[in-house]
């Protein structure tokens with residue numbers, strides 16, 4: 346894929362960039378390595394001041410950042426501003442909480458005295474330069490939710506961002522530099538995916554985090570495995586959204602629209618499969634379908650737009666294939682199912698609701714990365730759980746019920762990194778984020794996220810130390 350900003354609302358190429366050559370990549374890895382030696386010795390208070398300064402800059406430049414994101418990947422500009430604000434909030438959260446999250450641990454002497462220790466300290470030390478391979482769908486957030494904790498822990502960052510968001514990637518590098526980070530602490534590498542292997546195999550690059558598709562995750566994990574380097578993988582999702590008879594159906598249907606269509610439907614944690622109890626199926630379906638039909642599809646730079654274009658032409662083609670395959674095998678289209686006829690430019694797709702899904706359809710197993718929902722009728726909670734788990738993915742889930750027994754069942758049996766009751770899945774700096782099964786492994790955010798790229802070091806002091 347060329348490294349370029351192509352406005353998905355018009356198809357116009359706005360800027361193109363040359364990929365960095367091997368010599369420049371080598372220079373930047375050297376810089377990241379050298380920067381780590383000095384940066385790891387700085388104190389948490391110093392690192393917190395740098396991160397707070399980055400948050401301040403991001404707040405000051407929120408509108409400009411948002412416009413760049415919208416032009417590069419088509420998200421509604423109000424959502425882009427909200428993304429920038431959330432990034433600043435997360436930077437401040439880690440700046441203020443890292444000392445507590447990374448505090449030395451002191452195992453109880455009674456637990457360790459038979460090891461011969463006079464005392465033991467467990468310390469979270471940084472690892473070194475970490476490679477971050479990131480996707481375009483939340484071009485600021487995906488990077489910041491990794492980089493803020495990684496930098497607070499004392500690591501340095503090499504960012505290989507998606508090829509269609511180069512200006513956001515460069516803006517991030519510039520922002521961290523202006524915030525006062527020493528040269529080499531945060532660098533953007535404008536390279537294609539083919540360059541990832543060489544970077545990851547460099548002995549100075551100690552670990553990698555990848556957010557993106559399953560094939561990309563598998564490839565990076567295989568290389569990292571071969572090199573015995575730590576990875577975190579945040580991959581795709583096909584999150585279930587369960588609606589049971591005791592739920593507030595109006596709220597469940599209204600929230601379902603946001604849960605499915607946020608970010609033009611291109612979110613890993615978007616609700617994608619709606620599993621609705623037969624007693625409330627028709628009422629939910631009517632409200633949900635009507636609300637999906639009434640969304641405004643249009644120019645993402647307009648404040649009134651609900652749904653902009655898909656970010657990539659190929660992304661729309663992939664989505665169309667999934668819908669066409671389902672319809673060809675008997676699925677019913679309740680609304681949408683096509684490109685908006687009035688939009689002749691750009692990569693738009695109508696908000697779509699499908700029913701009559703069965704296991705022969707690709708859409709049953711694959712991720713729909715766009716504003717397409719499938720609604721399934723279930724007879725009871727056990728059937729809902731079975732269908733919820735009948736997917737290769739396990740990122741998050743949402744369950745609408747006021748029945749305590751159902752809540753306990755869902756909390757125990759849904760195979761996912763999260764179960765959100767009577768609300769939609771959303772990430773938050775204080776809550777662990779990540780999946781199971783083909784959605785990846787490791788966690789971001791919270792204390793779990795900051796410790797992923799730490800060397801958990803046992804300091805054992807013998808008698809007389």
Ligand code: NAP
Pocket residue numbers: 346478479480481482483487505506507508509536537538539541542556557558559560561562564565578579580581582612613712714740784785
């Ligand atoms: P993608 O095609 O996998 O790209 C993600 C990143 O990986 C890009 O930087 C891409 O570079 C790079 N890449 C692609 N193939 C690679 C390979 N074989 N080796 C090394 N790097 C490679 O994914 P996307 O289309 O940008 O994003 C959509 C996917 O990300 C969806 O499946 C979505 O669910 C998932 N996602 C997951 C989360 C989560 O937290 N779990 C969050 C957001 C998105 P190029 O751009 O240069 O190809």
